Amino acid sequence: MSRATAMARIPRLKICGLTRREDLLCAVREGADALGLVFFPPSPRYVDLRAAAALANAVPPFVTIVGLFVNADPALVRATLAALPIHLLQFHGDEDEGYCRQFDRPYIKAARVRPGLDLVQYAARFPSAQAILLDAFVEGYGGGGKIFDWALVPQSLGKPLILSGGLDADNVGEAVRRVRPAAVDVSSGVEAGKGIKDVEKIRAFVAALRAAGSESSDG
Numbered sequence: 657m658s659r660a661t662a663m664a665r666i667p668r669l670k671i672c673g674l675t676r677r678e679d680l681l682c683a684v685r686e687g688a689d690a691l692g693l694v695f696f697p698p699s700p701r702y703v704d705l706r707a708a709a710a711l712a713n714a715v716p717p718f719v720t721i722v723g724l725f726v727n728a729d730p731a732l733v734r735a736t737l738a739a740l741p742i743h744l745l746q747f748h749g750d751e752d753e754g755y756c757r758q759f760d761r762p763y764i765k766a767a768r769v770r771p772g773l774d775l776v777q778y779a780a781r782f783p784s785a786q787a788i789l790l791d792a793f794v795e796g797y798g799g800g801g802k803i804f805d806w807a808l809v810p811q812s813l814g815k816p817l818i819l820s821g822g823l824d825a826d827n828v829g830e831a832v833r834r835v836r837p838a839a840v841d842v843s844s845g846v847e848a849g850k851g852i853k854d855v856e857k858i859r860a861f862v863a864a865l866r867a868a869g870s871e872s873s874d875g
């Protein structure tokens with residue numbers, strides 16, 4: 657089944673890089689399916705265990721909490737999993753499959769897309785991943801607000817595709833029509849400043865995503 661046939665619905669939505677309770681509650685209110693907490697200290701969206709626990713406490717049932725790591729010491733991942741109700745791991749660095757599956761927790765693996773990277777081969781290296789997330793290659797690993805050339809996305813990756821990288825209310829409609837992802841992930845595009853989300857940007861993003869998803873369902 658092609659992605660176009662499989663999608664026939666509005667892509668699921670993850671909003672990443674939440675650092676404030678009010679932003680998290682706004683993301684939930686506006687319909688986010690998943691919320692990302694960044695456990696990568698160089699990121700301006702980094703949250704320590706204490707801050708993350710306070711945020712996680714505010715998440716209602718049936719909303720997925722995603723813990724994002726970049727080349728982290730496995731002990732840090734384990735300590736985070738022991739302390740917090742993380743439902744899904746997101747590995748956004750140079751982790752291999754053995755590393756990713758050692759935690760016995762569903763995970764998604766990010767590919768940092770640039771010309772020359774064979775995405776089909778890349779996805780095949782992660783048979784245990786729940787999905788492959790495509791992000792633009794940026795120095796510093798992610799959350800860069802940069803889009804990549806969507807023409808580089810193959811017809812099928814053999815597993816669900818999550819599109820990210822520089823998405824915002826102005827481009828998410830076109831991105832969804834062209835790539836037909838199972839889900840999208842946004843951080844910078846709904847921010848007023850690094851780690852500070854903007855209610856109006858979240859609303860506009862969700863409206864554009866739903867409009868594009870509904871068109872696909874109608875067609």
Ligand SMILES: O=C(O)c1ccccc1N[C@@H]1O[C@H](COP(=O)(O)O)[C@@H](O)[C@H]1O
Pocket residue numbers: 672673692694696699700701724726748789791796797798799800801802820821822823841842843844845
């Ligand atoms: O959000 C971060 O700061 C971050 C840091 C390190 C790796 C990944 C990070 N975020 C992820 O980056 C992509 C794209 O984000 P953006 O919308 O372009 O800002 C997204 O998958 C975030 O989960």
